[in-house]
Amino acid sequence: MELTEAKQKFIEAWGKLGSEWGINRTMAQVHALLLLTPEALTTEEVMEKLSISRGNANMTLRDLINWGLVEKQLKQGERKEYFYADKDTWNIARQVAKERRKRELDPIIKILDELSAVKGNEKDPEYKTFHKSVTDINKLAKNVDKTLEIMLKAEESWFWKSILKVFK
């Protein structure tokens, strides 16, 4: 397989994986493209290489910046913006975990807290099942949340350092 074909395959695969995990296909593809590109690219170049519209490229690049996966670069004497993707796999994983935690885990925990607090008749199987499921899921969600928090901030802890080293 030659490089051009291989790049294409990677972009496709990354796009597919992304969409299976609730990340817009194009966003994942633009990210893949930037991961494979040594220098920063302009909106124009992203548009061309992936055959997408200006609007789409613009929005997608903003999103990637908001996710902390891509940074905007300005070059001396040039008006246009260049986009560069962080190539550190570990940072990418960290950023994705961080964002999804904030966007999805936190809100669901808030709801689960409310629902855990709902009172009812302990003799009623309907209530008992409801309460058990909700509190169990809440517990798990909170543990995941806590663990992520620790992993995300405290890479300095010897304990986590040794666990995380396995993944790097």
Added chain:
Amino acid sequence: MELTEAKQKFIEAWGKLGSEWGINRTMAQVHALLLLTPEALTTEEVMEKLSISRGNANMTLRDLINWGLVEKQLKQGERKEYFYADKDTWNIARQVAKERRKRELDPIIKILDELSAVKGNEKDPEYKTFHKSVTDINKLAKNVDKTLEIMLKAEESWFWKSILKVFK
């Protein structure tokens, strides 16, 4: 908040969370409904409670069975099938991890292996960046895969037992 409203909220929240993670909204909602229900339900009951069509209910329930989250129950002298959801949070998490690993992680690792093997000119920055990104991601993916495998099969290991206890 009273029970009926709380149940409704949980079903909605679970559906939303599911769809943000690439799981069909209805599938997540049916799962939520079954999680809240002490006894097994028939297709008919699921249709009514969630106002969905027969076809949808049928397909969704099959999917949940394929994911290992719901089981079919047959009752003495009755023709119709009843559906019951495993209420053990830990099992649910295990099953989801197991299925997604099989369906998504394994295929992407296969592709990354192929792409890692692509040869090129080490002096070419295009190639170098491609190769680094692909092999780095491949490494991370393989570590995640290995870890999941260990977690999924070997709960008997004292090491994992102590780690996993934190989450339960």
Added chain:
DNA sequence: TTAAACTTTCAAAATATTTTGAAAGATGGT
């Protein structure tokens, strides 16, 4: 074998999501 009870299928319809592209909005140099 028939028929009632139940399940499955799948093309078409409904809905949701993504993408486009032209126009409006910025920005900076002259």
Added chain:
DNA sequence: ACCATCTTTCAAAATATTTTGAAAGTTTAA
């Protein structure tokens, strides 16, 4: 102030996904 260059916006169009429901399929009992 004007213009060229670049970015952003967003309603409409294109695409993708999900849902429907009626018909076909299956199973069981009499």
